Amino acid sequence: MKISSPISSTTKSGFTLLEILIATALMAIIVIGVATFFKSTSIASQYLKSFHPNLEIVPKIVQLISQDIRCSLNPPKLSVEPNGEILTIETTNSLMFSGAKPVIVSYYVSEDEKGQKLLFRKEIDKDSDQELILPLTSKVEDITFEFYSNNVWQKNPTNVVKVILTIEHKKYEFAARGVTVE
Structure with missing residues (x-):
């Protein structure tokens, strides 16, 4: 007769804590990069308009x-x-x-x-x-x-x-x- 052990499953569903932390860190880096790009574009546009108010x-x-x-x-x-x-x-x-x-x-x-x-x-x-x-x-x-x-x-x-x-x-x-x- 075979006795099954309580930890017999080798395939686990779900994510480990390390995978979740890595995904969160990558997402934060991407969001910060995109936000920085849009903010610098907005600042450059405002600077040009203040420097040359007749551009429009x-x-x-x-x-x-x-x-x-x-x-x-x-x-x-x-x-x-x-x-x-x-x-x-x-x-x-x-x-x-x-x-x-x-x-x-x-x-x-x-x-x-x-x-x-x-x-x-x-x-x-x-x-x-x-x-x-x-x-x-x-x-x-x-x-x-x-x-x-x-x-x-x-x-x-x-x-x-x-x-x-x-x-x-x-x-x-x-x-x-x-x-x-x-």
Whole structure:
């Protein structure tokens, strides 16, 4: 007759304490690594925004002005006023109306009631004289426009426009090409 011993099972189900401790330590290392990565990414993003506060608004302004110039029906017009330069474009890029309705758009810098300079986009419907005036950004010192012709940037309007925007002592320059009138 065989007597069975109380510890006869050689296969045990479940985890040992050592396996649980190793799994917990590995999981803690992974979680700490991921949390550190996300925290350092957030800190870097906040640092960039504080160091260059215009990183978000300038690309939007560049996109809006470039799209107005690309959708222009005629070469832009430049007028010089005592407060600065005004770029006027006849374009189909309307923010007031959906669709490709021709509107007159002007970009200029003007002071608000507090004396702070703002960049404005003024849109006028050619048919109804309705207008939409949008302040695009504050802390603008100046905006100037140059036009490309015969390998030279000049002040005589052509279909290639360079915009020089000065915000908080930093210059942002970009160029856009409009329609070619033959």
